[in-house]
Amino acid sequence: MRLFLPLVITFICGIVMILHFFIPHRPISTIGDGLTDWYMIVASAAIFLGAANLVQVHVHRINTKARNWKYSPVVLIGFIAMMATGLLWGVEETLPFDYMFQTMIVPMGATMFSLLAFFVASAAFRAFRASNWRATLLLASAFIVMLGRVPIGGMIWKQIPIISEWMMQVPNMAGQRAVMIGAALGVVATSLRMIFGIERSYLGGAD
Amino acid sequence: MKAFLPALLLVLMAATASGGGFVLTTEASDVPDDDGGRIGLVWTVSPDLPVPDSIVVERMAPGGEWEHVGSVAPIDGRYTDSELENGTVYSYRLVPWLQGVPGEPGPVVSASPAVKWLHSGRIGMLVITVVLCTIILLYIEAGKRGKxxxxxxxxxxxxxxxxxxxxxxxxxxxxxxxxxxxxxxxxxxxxxxxxxxxxxxxxxxxxxxxxxxxxxxxxxxxxxxxxxxxxxxxxxxxxxxxxxxxxxxxxxxxxxxxxxxxxxxxxxxxxxxxxxxxxxxxxxxxxxxxxxxxxxxxxxxxxxxxxxxxxxxxxxxxxxxxxxxxxxxEPRLLGSLKGQDAAKLVIMILIVLGVLGATAGHWWEPAGRVAEFLRFLTHVE
Amino acid sequence: MNWEIIGIWLGAVLTLMLYSFLYRDNPFYKFAEHLFVGMSAGYWVIYNIFNVLKPNFWDELTGAGDGSPDYFMIIPGIFGMFMLARLVPKIAGLSRMALAMIVGTGAGLSLVSTLQTNCLSQIEGTIMPLSGVGTMGFIDNLIVVVGVVCGLVYFFFSKPHEGLTGKAAGVGITILMVAFGASFGYTVMARISLLIGQAQFLLFDWLPTMGIHL
CATH class of the missing domain: 3.40.50.1220 (TPP-binding domain)
Structure with a gap:
């Protein structure tokens, strides 16, 4: 019984969004447009839950002197600093909130992103120890495409960039299309199971 | 009915018109596949006459006078007038303005906004969606029987x-x-x-x-x-x-x-x-x-x-x-998996039929039409 | 106080702290990681308040945007409250309704949008002729069509990969491996360029603040 109302809401919202795609007439269009805005608002409201959890977890770690608890104040100070500056002075450019974002969060994000250069090299190095012929094919095609995208590839053999481009346009497209079509059918089946209440574990109830 | 056909002919003629001033041709039509209340205007301008500062879009008010609804750049373009009443005929003209002086108005065109129940560019997708969803749901039901x-x-x-x-x-x-x-x-x-x-x-x-x-x-x-x-x-x-x-x-x-x-x-x-x-x-x-x-x-x-x-x-x-x-x-979930496979089979058949049709279409037109039909079915706007 | 120089130093020091992870976990990385988590969490809370909740909900509800209050906004307001009810154990069950709204809307939207872009558009693009396109065109189109069809056969779950199905699935997974390899190779250069960007920041923005010019 406790799941009945949520399942009805899931069903109605799901069906309205599907109909909204095909029926431009009111009231479907109005309800569909409204629902698209509303669910974004509801999902955004949930961020306070996460923030509360973050604070709760780190305060608990400090209180219980858990492992690495000395870094929990760093989390809390960073969090409170951004919240305070944003709420007190606003988010416009040149204000403290924006300054901290530009000088600290942006470089840290870019640094984490740039770690990929090292990780992609280590992943490629490990993958070169190919265990079967298909794995060999994977790294052979990776190698050819990589070479084709740098000047040295053309200097080794002028056909490499052409072959590289062909591999991206033909077999790559074929493989990607097969994965996309299969995944799309998976999405359709999963969505139908959600909408019709066949899959309901996300509500925390019995299956 | 007697009065309807001439009236319809008049509206259709009024929907497109051409003139001799800066604004050469103007077309007015209902914006398709929306929830109504909108008319779209498309026009071309003369490449030979002096370019004005702007073009003013005017709509005829109920009292018969022309009212300003918008200003646009003095080039070939489009404009959408919205928040109109469905089923009512609206008349428009485009007037070029140069240094605060209106020029010769473009031709008067008319159209009536209408609301559609079904998006015409998505009918094929609707058919395929219904077919695929029905297949999957049927197999989920079959799965319940515990096979x-x-x-x-x-x-x-x-x-x-x-x-x-x-x-x-x-x-x-x-x-x-x-x-x-x-x-x-x-x-x-x-x-x-x-x-x-x-x-x-x-x-x-x-x-x-x-x-x-x-x-x-x-x-x-x-x-x-x-x-x-x-x-x-x-x-x-x-x-x-x-x-x-x-x-x-x-x-x-x-x-x-x-x-x-x-x-x-x-x-x-x-x-x-x-x-x-x-x-x-x-x-x-x-x-x-x-x-x-x-x-x-x-x-x-x-x-x-x-x-x-x-x-x-x-x-x-x-x-x-x-x-x-x-x-x-779980039987129903396994049924859903089988339904996905059946849907994949349908898609494979569509692809193979389409490719065969497109290939044979070079020599036999009906085969080409099969491929065209399948492309229409899978094309979504 | 030169805030620009301070900003460059903050960025550079935090960058180096995060890079130290490549060697091993250490107090510098732990400090930078925890700071990043805390600050970014705070940033996103403020972002959601000023960019989502205020303009799309509060301004609409109170009419601060265009002057006329939209009282229908009470509905997402109530569902938002339901979501926050999770903080109170006695009424935490109310959050299921907000969750149901999010999941239902997401499922409906995903079904049609995924079908449109990831399925039908791909099928439409695969319907291509094998004749009248030249020799290379024939080979290319044949590879695409065979690759797509055999790739779909690989994803068949209810038939064992034996006999003809097995052979087709074998062709399919081969094409998939070539595709994944090509995708991998394509992005490697983009990843390297990210490192170049950060290296340039350190070498040409940070070092000059210490009088070191390269």
Whole structure:
């Protein structure tokens, strides 16, 4: 019984969004447009839950002197600093909130992103120890495409960039299309199971 | 009826007209496939006459006078007038203005906004959607009858129990990473379903389960799902809410936090199931470096190669969505899997028929028309 | 106080702290990681308040945007409250309704949008002729069509990969491996360029603040 109302809401919202795609007439269009805005608002409201959890977890770690608890104040100070500056002075450019974002969060994000250069090299190095012929094919095609995208590839053999481009346009497209079509059918089946209440574990109830 | 046809002819003639001034031709028509109340104007201008400062769009008011509704640049263009009454005929003209003086108005055109019940550019998709959804739902119903359905072996899913068992033996936790998107993303929903199965295994084996999340709603759902799994296994006391935490909404902040957790807590088994973007390789490589057995699964085509390179098992695309049926062996879910296969068969037949039709169309026109029809069916606006 | 120089130093020091992870976990990385998590969490809370909740909900409800209050906004307001009810154990069950709304809307939207872009558009693009396109065109189109069809056969779950199905699935997974390899190779250069960007920041923005010019 406790799941009945949520399942009805899931069903109605799901069906309205599907109909909204095909029926431009009111009231479907109005309800569909409204629902698209509303669910974004509801999902955004949930961020306070996460923030509360973050604070709760780190305060608990400090209180219980858990492992690495000395870094929990760093989390809390960073969090409170951004919240305070944003709420007190606003988010416009040149204000403290924006300054901290530009000088600290942006470089840290870019640094984490740039770690990929090292990780992609280590992943490629490990993958070169190919265990079967298909794995060999994977790294052979990776190698050819990589070479084709740098000047040295053309200097080794002028056909490499052409072959590289062909591999991206033909077999790559074929493989990607097969994965996309299969995944799309998976999405359709999963969505139908959600909408019709066949899959309901996300509500925390019995299956 | 007698008066209707001439009136219709007049409206159609008035919908397009041409003139001799700066504004050469003007067309007015109902904006198609919307919820009504809008008329679109399209016009061309003379390349020979002096260019005015702007063109004013005028609409005839009920009293017969012309009223200004908008200004546009003095080039060929389009304009949409909205918040009109459906079924009412509106008349428009475009007037060029130069240095505050109106020039010769363009031709008067008329149209009437209408509302459509069905989007005309999506009829083919509607047919296919109904067919595919019907197939899948029928197979789900058939599955309820409990017929034993064969499902081929998926290595990554067979390894779930072994991975959790390994973690128990080594006395190290299991880590489950449900991707970085929110609960409105289908991959995340599929991941939550798999989390329930993995949590059940972890509860049975007595392994601790860490679930760092990137979204608050996903954290809430994960807590519910894992708690329910522990309850169903009869181990409610072993459930630890503090192991399921929210880190941050930031993509790379999350990656940094999870990396830190991996190197400090050293999980023996890591599941990366859901939507991932560039952080996928950061997480997978770090997991590899701590010696964990890794099972990944995503439908993000751009990230699959990285998971294949860095993880022990990878669920590719549709295999992620098949996981819940595969692990639970629940008849309806297995039926849904069979329905997906039947839908795939329909799509393969469409492709083969279309290709054969397009190929034979060079010599035999009806075959070409088959290919055209199939392209129409699959074309969506 | 030269805030620009301070900002460059903050960025550079935090960058180096995060890079130290490549060697091993250490107190510098732990500090930077925890700071990043805390600050970015705070940033996203503020972002959601000012960019989502205030303009799309509060301004609409109160009419601060265009002058006329939209009282229908009470509905998402109530569902938002339901979501936050999770903080109170006695009424935590109310959050299921908000969750149901999010999941239902997401499922409906995903079904049609995914079908449109990932399925039908791909099918439309695959319907291509094998004749009248030249020799290379024939080979290319044949590879695409065979690759797509055999790739779909690989994803068949209810038939064992034996006999003809097995052979087709074998062709399919081969094409998939070539595709994944190509995708991998394509992004490697983009990843390297990210490192170049950060290296340039350190070498040409940070070092000059210490009088070191390269």
């Amino acid at each position: 034993d359905l064969f499902v081929r072996r998926i290595a990554g899913l067979n390894a779930v129990e072994d991975a959790v068992g390994r973690a128990t033996e080594m006395g190290r936790p299991v880590m489950y990473i449900p991707g970085i998107m929110d609960m409105d993303d289908i991959q995340t929903i599929a991941s939550m379903v798999i989390l329930g199965r993995v949590a059940r295994k972890a509860a049975e084996y007595g392994s601790s389960l860490l679930v760092p999340t990137c979204r608050s709603v996903v954290m809430s759902v994960s807590q519910e799902v894992v708690k329910e799994a522990y309850l169903q296994t009869g181990r409610p006391d072993a459930f630890r809410r503090e192991d399921i935490t929210y880190l941050t909404d930031d993509q790379f902040g999350y990656a940094a936090g999870v990396d830190g957790m991996m190197v400090r807590q050293r999980p023996a088994a890591i599941f990366l199931l859901g939507t991932f973007y560039a952080e996928s390789l950061i997480l997978a490589e770090t997991g590899k470096s701590v010696g964990a057995i890794q099972i990944a699964g995503t439908a993000m085509v751009s990230q699959i190669p990285f998971f294949i390179a860095a993880c022990d098992y990878t669920l590719i695309g549709e295999e992620l969505y098949a996981a819940s049926a595969y692990l639970s062996r």
